[in-house]
Amino acid sequence: MEAKIRSSREEALARSENHLGRFILTSAIILTALAVTAVFGISAYVGWNLTHPGREKIEYYPDAAGLVYEDVSFKSREGGLNLKGWLIQARDSEKTIIFAHGYRKNRLNNDVPILPIATAMVNKGYNVLMFDFRNCGESEGNLTSVGQYEVLDLLGAIDFIKSKPELSQKLVLYGFSMGAAVTIMAGAREQAVTAVIADSPFADLKSYLMKNLGVWTNLPSFPFNQSFLVVVPPLTGLRTETVSPIKEIKNFNGRPVLLIHGEADTDIPIENSELLQIEYHKAQLLRVPGAKHIKAFATDSNYYLEAVSNFLDTL
Numbered sequence: 212m213e214a215k216i217r218s219s220r221e222e223a224l225a226r227s228e229n230h231l232g233r234f235i236l237t238s239a240i241i242l243t244a245l246a247v248t249a250v251f252g253i254s255a256y257v258g259w260n261l262t263h264p265g266r267e268k269i270e271y272y273p274d275a276a277g278l279v280y281e282d283v284s285f286k287s288r289e290g291g292l293n294l295k296g297w298l299i300q301a302r303d304s305e306k307t308i309i310f311a312h313g314y315r316k317n318r319l320n321n322d323v324p325i326l327p328i329a330t331a332m333v334n335k336g337y338n339v340l341m342f343d344f345r346n347c348g349e350s351e352g353n354l355t356s357v358g359q360y361e362v363l364d365l366l367g368a369i370d371f372i373k374s375k376p377e378l379s380q381k382l383v384l385y386g387f388s389m390g391a392a393v394t395i396m397a398g399a400r401e402q403a404v405t406a407v408i409a410d411s412p413f414a415d416l417k418s419y420l421m422k423n424l425g426v427w428t429n430l431p432s433f434p435f436n437q438s439f440l441v442v443v444p445p446l447t448g449l450r451t452e453t454v455s456p457i458k459e460i461k462n463f464n465g466r467p468v469l470l471i472h473g474e475a476d477t478d479i480p481i482e483n484s485e486l487l488q489i490e491y492h493k494a495q496l497l498r499v500p501g502a503k504h505i506k507a508f509a510t511d512s513n514y515y516l517e518a519v520s521n522f523l524d525t526l
Contacts (some may be wrong), residue, residue, distance in 0.1 A: 257428050258443035262355050264315045268349055271319070273299055273341075276330045283508070285371035287345065287364045289483065294364055295349040296342025299333055305380035307338040309368050311390030311397075313505060314357060317348030323387055323410075331516050332385075335523065338378050340366055344390075353433050354447065357416060358393050358454035365390075365397040373403055381405045381526060388412070388479065388507050392456045395468070399459035406467040406518060406526050409456075411476060411505045414483040414490075415456035425479050460491040468494040469522045473502025473510065 228486035273280040280297040287294055296318055310329060312320040318341040319325055327372035329339045344361045345352030354360070366382065372379045384407045388392035398407040413419040417440065424436045443449055460468070468491060472484040481498065486495045497518050508515045 227487075236505050237318075252429065253430070257430065258439055258446060262357075262429060262443070262447045262449060263346070264355055267315070267317045267321075269317055269319060270321075271325050271326075273297055273326065273329070276326055278330060278333060283340075283342075283371070285342075285387075286367050287360075288366040288370055290345075291364050292294060292345050292351045292364070292369060294342055294345070294351070294471075296340055296368070299329065299339040299341070300378075301333050301336050301338050302347065304336050304338050305377060306336060306383070307340060307372050307378045307381070308332050308383045308385050309342075309365070309372065310382065311361075311365055311386035311394050311423070312344065312347070313388035313390050314355065315347075316324050317343050320387055320390075320505075323508055325387070327512070328508060328516070328519075331520075335520060337383070340368060340372060344393075345384060350424045356447075356449055356454075357389055357451075358384075358396065359450060361389065361393045362396045362400070362454075365393050366401060369397065369401050369403060383523070383526070386410065386412070388499035392416070392454065396454070398466070398468075399462040404466070406469070406522075407463075408469045408471065408522065409484075410471040410507060411473065412456055412470070412483060412487065413479050414455075414457040414486045417451035419479065419483065423479070457487055457490050459485055460494070463491060463493065465493055467522070467526060469519070470494055470496045471515070471518075472496065472498065473499045473504065473507050475501050476504045476506075478504035480508065 254409040268391040279301050283298045284293055299462040310325055312318055312325065325341065325405050329341060332339055344364050346355045372382060382403055382405050384394035384398050384404055389411045391409035394409050395412060396409045419439065421436050422438055425432050440451065450503045470484040470487060474481055484496055488496045499510055502510040
């Protein structure tokens with residue numbers, strides 16, 4: 212009898228342990244599924260916001276710097292979006308610089324800022340075109356693609372200047388951050404570009420985001436960097452692998468490139484420009500000690516403008 216009782220107790224205990232094991236396993240699966248869903252949900256929400264940022268208002272105009280300007284509009288190449296900008300003409304000049312602003316900014320790019328640099332370029336005898344990328348400032352569009360489509364906007368700006376032969380005998384692209392990466396890609400694709408000045412570019416968008424996405428999201432690198440790159444492309448159409456200045460810079464085929472980067476840049480570390488210079492040995496790299504992201508001009512404006520002027524004098 213005792214043996215039977217003991218056996219029954221052991222069977223009951225075994226059943227209890229089996230039920231507990233199944234409960235723990237089921238709970239673990241449910242919790243894992245909930246965690247994965249939350250990670251992908253957060254990534255989708257953040258990714259949507261990053262590709263649909265609010266627009267910065269244009270707060271002042273070139274006449275604030277004593278410059279005479281013309282409001283202009285032109286079409287993005289291929290996509291046909293209408294883009295807005297300013298054309299500032301130097302006296303009797305056939306040389307033009309097209310500026311390309313950074314992510315979430317407008318043609319003024321006030322955190323650089325661009326307008327004092329543009330004024331110096333006009334005084335040096337260059338016409339200047341400042342414009343808003345899609346979904347920025349006063350231009351059309353509702354998606355910011357961090358270079359994928361913005362390169363078409365810059366190519367449209369090049370087309371606009373090329374339609375004016377009196378302005379396009381020498382054509383320089385000059386960009387900042389995202390705009391710097393875009394100038395490299397556009398210059399590589401458009402042989403009419405004489406030279407490029409790229410201030411604080413990333414070398415490859417996918418590699419950059421895998422390491423530095425947290426700069427823009429304030430989320431832990433793991434697992435959000437990986438989940439972002441999984442969920443955002445089908446949600447927005449963003450294909451990060453198509454935005455790669457380092458893959459395109461070799462197509463400059465000897466044309467001059469000036470890279471500018473702050474040595475204290477933690478948003479887009481200087482190693483990005485170093486990699487671009489390694490890939491394209493003709494590129495010059497101006498390193499600015501102590502300068503953070505796109506703060507080389509603000510850190511030492513005289514040194515900065517002298518270096519840019521010397522580069523332009525070689526063209």
